[in-house]
Amino acid sequence: MKLFKEKLGDVPSVLVDSGYTMADERGSHGEMRPDVVVKNDWVLKAHDQSSVDVVNVSSHDLKYYSRLLTKAEYNKQASSQPVLKRLVSANILSDAPDRIAPQPFFIREMPSRNTQSKPVRVAFIGLTETVPAAPRGFKFIDTVEAARRAAAEARKQADVVIALAHVKTEEAARIAREAPGIDVIIAGNSQPNDAFFTPPMNVSDTFIVFTPYESRMLGELRFYREEQGKFSARVRFVTLDEKFADDPAAAQTVVAAREAGDKSIADTKAMLDDWLSKTRAADAANSGGNSTGESSPAYVSSIACAQCHMAQYIQWTNSAHAHASKPIALRRFEFEISCLNCHATGQQHANGQGGLAQLQNVQCEQCHGPGGDHARKPAKGYGRIANPQALCASCHTADTDADFNLQTAWAKIKH
Amino acid sequence: MNNYKIIKSVKLAAVLLIVAFAFWQKTSSAAQEQQARRLEIVGMDIPVAERAGTDDGAAFVVHFIGDTHGGLEPCG
Numbered sequence: 001m002k003l004f005k006e007k008l009g010d011v012p013s014v015l016v017d018s019g020y021t022m023a024d025e026r027g028s029h030g031e032m033r034p035d036v037v038v039k040n041d042w043v044l045k046a047h048d049q050s051s052v053d054v055v056n057v058s059s060h061d062l063k064y065y066s067r068l069l070t071k072a073e074y075n076k077q078a079s080s081q082p083v084l085k086r087l088v089s090a091n092i093l094s095d096a097p098d099r100i101a102p103q104p105f106f107i108r109e110m111p112s113r114n115t116q117s118k119p120v121r122v123a124f125i126g127l128t129e130t131v132p133a134a135p136r137g138f139k140f141i142d143t144v145e146a147a148r149r150a151a152a153e154a155r156k157q158a159d160v161v162i163a164l165a166h167v168k169t170e171e172a173a174r175i176a177r178e179a180p181g182i183d184v185i186i187a188g189n190s191q192p193n194d195a196f197f198t199p200p201m202n203v204s205d206t207f208i209v210f211t212p213y214e215s216r217m218l219g220e221l222r223f224y225r226e227e228q229g230k231f232s233a234r235v236r237f238v239t240l241d242e243k244f245a246d247d248p249a250a251a252q253t254v255v256a257a258r259e260a261g262d263k264s265i266a267d268t269k270a271m272l273d274d275w276l277s278k279t280r281a282a283d284a285a286n287s288g289g290n291s292t293g294e295s296s297p298a299y300v301s302s303i304a305c306a307q308c309h310m311a312q313y314i315q316w317t318n319s320a321h322a323h324a325s326k327p328i329a330l331r332r333f334e335f336e337i338s339c340l341n342c343h344a345t346g347q348q349h350a351n352g353q354g355g356l357a358q359l360q361n362v363q364c365e366q367c368h369g370p371g372g373d374h375a376r377k378p379a380k381g382y383g384r385i386a387n388p389q390a391l392c393a394s395c396h397t398a399d400t401d402a403d404f405n406l407q408t409a410w411a412k413i414k415h
Numbered sequence: 416m417n418n419y420k421i422i423k424s425v426k427l428a429a430v431l432l433i434v435a436f437a438f439w440q441k442t443s444s445a446a447q448e449q450q451a452r453r454l455e456i457v458g459m460d461i462p463v464a465e466r467a468g469t470d471d472g473a474a475f476v477v478h479f480i481g482d483t484h485g486g487l488e489p490c491g
């Protein structure tokens with residue numbers, strides 16, 4: 001970008017992003033993988049480093065940004081990551097009091113090149129296609145309706161109105177037809193046939209340009225003053241290839257980001273391997289009914305329970321709970337500690353002590369609580385579950401087990 | 416006399432039609448020309464320094480990227 005700025009001389013310029021900037025590969029339960037979060041943290045840093053002036057939040061990006069758009073996190077991070085203040089979306093709204101929605105539009109003043117003219121106020125509206133499920137605390141509203149409202153408001157405050165829209169070609173055309181007042185739409189996600197370039201078009205009074213797939217070309221809109229305070233626009237697409245020398249600082253960021261992503265995957269795998277081997281050893285030690293380690297509360301494992309509750313133990317061994325750690329061993333690259341909340345026994349208590357669950361699989365004590373004291377001194381009253389519905393629902397959520405039915409499930413494990 | 420009036424009217428209508436057609440063609444090709452001038456693709460055959468463009472009197476410029484899906488390569 002430095003070269004472009006140099007060549008432009010004193011022509012004011014901004015760099016904007018039409019959205020789907022973040023990676024959104026998901027884990028088994030729709031959660032963003034730990035290495036993907038690390039990768040996206042670096043993308044955010046790069047946005048500030050390369051001075052991206054406005055960023056449109058697409059539905060793909062919201063999964064990542066939703067972690068940063070809580071009031072607490074935003075207040076903590078916005079000073080060190082100022083790009084958070086330049087996120088836009090007119091059709092992503094907050095649905096909870098502790099969430100902060102991106103602003104519908106952002107106005108940037110471009111200094112006038114003619115000392116007699118006023119600066120040009122350019123409004124950038126954010127728009128995204130909608131998906132059925134927004135991340136918790138947010139909701140989508142209709143793209144065209146949001147565009148209509150935002151354009152009317154932006155028009156009052158700006159000389160030029162530009163919409164950054166992560167939408168398909170036909171939706172961009174619909175916005176141009178039905179939301180008057182938008183001068184230019186910069187649309188992403190415009191490749192119905194995987195074509196990486198879509199030519200610009202005019203719809204009503206709106207000029208629509210499309211972001212080349214994966215930014216293989218840099219888009220450049222040049223605005224010229226016309227009579228009566230109007231502006232005309234021209235678009236250039238500049239092929240980016242290895243002939244453009246790398247910016248040393250940005251190249252360093254790319255390398256650092258790749259290393260951080262690789263390290264995250266390696267750390268995750270090492271942590272999981274370590275946990276699997278330790279808990280396997282603990283299982284072997286517990287086969288005699290000993291408690292795990294010296295930490296409190298003490299877990300004794302299902303084998304210890306079997307000393308007195310053999311029928312229940314046999315039923316458990318035939319249930320899916322007895323093999324609940326298997327899936328995480330198979331999906332090592334997406335492992336994170338929170339997996340153990342539901343795929344192991346005792347993580348809820350370990351969380352408070354900064355440790356990891358002491359037992360593999362969902363054993364008796366995951367639902368009934370640590371059994372060390374009960375095993376030492378058996379008595380009635382241990383392990384009663386006051387609210388089975390709430391307990392089961394803490395793991396069998398809509399995200400993890402959409403078809404879960406308590407009655408059917410209980411019939412399988414009744415004991 | 417009546418025939419003369421009719422012929423005169425037909426002639427006038429024909430002239431008006433020709434003028435309207437010529438005007439429509441002119442504005443239409445101007446629109447096409449304007450549309451063509453609005454797009455420029457700067458390919459790999461152009462030296463890098465030229466690809467970046469020059470100050471051609473533009474009031475301001477908006478560079479745009481997107482759809483990078485977590486890729487940082489365009490930044491480098």
